[in-house]
Amino acid sequence: MAGCSGRTQRAPGSLLAEQQQEPALSGDGSKLAVIVDQRGRPTVQLKDLRGGGRLQLRHLNGQQPHSSPSLSWNGRYLAVIIQRGNRRLVLIEDRLNGRAHPLRLPSGRYPVRLSLAPDGRQLAVQTADRGRWQVELLDLSGLLEPDRRGGLRRSNPAEPQP
Amino acid sequence: MTIQWPRLAALLLGLCLIGCGPSGLRPERGISSALQRSSDSRRWPSMGNRWLASIASRNGRERVELVDLRNGQPVPLPGINQADAQPISVSVSADGNRIALVRSRDGRTELMLYRRGVGLLQRLPVEPAGVPREVSLDGSGRLLAVQVSRQGRWDVDLIRLP
Numbered sequence: 377m378a379g380c381s382g383r384t385q386r387a388p389g390s391l392l393a394e395q396q397q398e399p400a401l402s403g404d405g406s407k408l409a410v411i412v413d414q415r416g417r418p419t420v421q422l423k424d425l426r427g428g429g430r431l432q433l434r435h436l437n438g439q440q441p442h443s444s445p446s447l448s449w450n451g452r453y454l455a456v457i458i459q460r461g462n463r464r465l466v467l468i469e470d471r472l473n474g475r476a477h478p479l480r481l482p483s484g485r486y487p488v489r490l491s492l493a494p495d496g497r498q499l500a501v502q503t504a505d506r507g508r509w510q511v512e513l514l515d516l517s518g519l520l521e522p523d524r525r526g527g528l529r530r531s532n533p534a535e536p537q538p
Numbered sequence: 539m540t541i542q543w544p545r546l547a548a549l550l551l552g553l554c555l556i557g558c559g560p561s562g563l564r565p566e567r568g569i570s571s572a573l574q575r576s577s578d579s580r581r582w583p584s585m586g587n588r589w590l591a592s593i594a595s596r597n598g599r600e601r602v603e604l605v606d607l608r609n610g611q612p613v614p615l616p617g618i619n620q621a622d623a624q625p626i627s628v629s630v631s632a633d634g635n636r637i638a639l640v641r642s643r644d645g646r647t648e649l650m651l652y653r654r655g656v657g658l659l660q661r662l663p664v665e666p667a668g669v670p671r672e673v674s675l676d677g678s679g680r681l682l683a684v685q686v687s688r689q690g691r692w693d694v695d696l697i698r699l700p
Contacts, residue, residue, distance in 0.1 A: 384665050387683065387694035395692040397685050403632055403677030410694055425696070446585075449632075449677060482565045493585040494632045494677050498566070498607075500583035500590055505574075509581040511592055512570045513607070518562035525632075525677065 387423065396421075403449030403494035403525065407431065409456075411442060420445045420456050435469050435476035444489045448496035448523035455492040455499060466490060466501065468520070477519060483512055496523040572610040577603075582628050586677075589634035593625045602628050602639055604654075616657045627672045631679030638662075638673040638682050649673070649684060651699065662697065 387396060387408055396410040397418075408423045417440035422431040431451075436442060439458040446455045455468045458478075464486045466479040481487060485503035492499050499514045573580055577594035580603075584591040594603040601619040603612050615637070619625075623643040630637050637652040649662045649670040664670055668686035675682055682697040 382662060382682070382697040382699040384695050384697045387696050396694040397692045398672055399674045399683035399685055399694045401674045401676040401681060401683050405676035405678065405681040408683055408694070408696075479563055482563060489582060491583045491585040491590075494587050498585060500585050500592075502581050502583055508579045509595075510570075511573050511580045511583045511590070513566040513573070513590070515564040515566050516562075518564060 387425075398444060400445045400447050402447040402451035404451075407447060407451035409445035409447055409454060411445065414440075418442055420454070422447075422451070422454060431471070433469055433471075434474060435467065439467070444487075446490045446492040448492055449494045449525050450523050452523040453492060453496045453520060455490050457487050457490060466499070468492075468499075468516075470520070479514075481512065481514075485510075485512075494523075494525075496520045569605075569607060569610050573605065576612070582625075584629045586630045586632045586634045589630055589632075591628050591630035591634075591637055593628055600625055602637065602652075604630065604634060604637065606634075613654075615652065615654065617659050618652045629673045629675045629682075631675050632677035633679075636675060636679030638675045638679075638684075640670045640673055640684075647671075651682075662699075664695070668693070668695075 394412050396412055398411040400409040406426050408425055410421055411418050412421050419440050420442040422433055424431055439460055441459055443457045452472045453468055453470055458465055458467045466487050468477040485505060487501045489502035497517045499516055501512045503510055503512055577596055579595040580592050582593045588607045590605045590607055592603055593600050602625050604615055605612050623641045626640040626642060628639045635654050639650050641648055641650060647669050649664055650659055651662055652659045664686055668688040670684050670686050672685040680699050682699055684695045686693050686695050
């Protein structure tokens, strides 16, 4: 087994007091989602790795704790597990057109961990079923436009790109 | 032409029940069932384009597995699973060629990169020293985000890979 070295840097925010967990990169490597502790509530933050700074998320306030963020190729879609009342739900925020898609799993199970396909057309969800972890695969092609390598499709040309 | 409303309504209802779950979400039951049948338990999903990496348990032993979603079959990953190692987290590149993982072996927690094309598992150094926990590869497999514990706090390192 050979060794392999890479060039390491800290993610933006790591040098501050803020701790960061559950990292998720966009497919193009331009954005990073992390879970930070915000006044005791695990909250997702989205960082722009190329321009620096934080990117706004519109639909997640008041629905903490957040967990298991996942991004599509250009970071148009952010999927994350949220809390609504006493239920854990998957929420996908479309940063291009500002829409939110709260999803209850057809199986009726609670989501534990997510992974969004790079093009945003499929979602893998870890759930618990009779004491066993399982992975369910969901087709999102009836819900989301693809977010593919090489650019974004604009649902509404008047809106700014993420 | 006479429109037969009851038949039309029944047809539309039937199509909706067969085709789509809530909000345009459609479970991929064939693949999900195959995933459940092929393991006792499965966790930590990571999606590429048409690839699903996960940690599957059979007979009490956990292994990293990569499934080709075009046919639902796992592909060989020679050398990635070792008898004395326990996988902790996993992430796959968009094309399924690179898999990053954190594993526990001989009482140590190691950050590893597997390149499927050459069947090579390499250890990645964590610098400054720390204990890795979660990984996220970008689509190209050339940028890796790692959650690392250092002196009681969680950081996220970004590692550019050759």
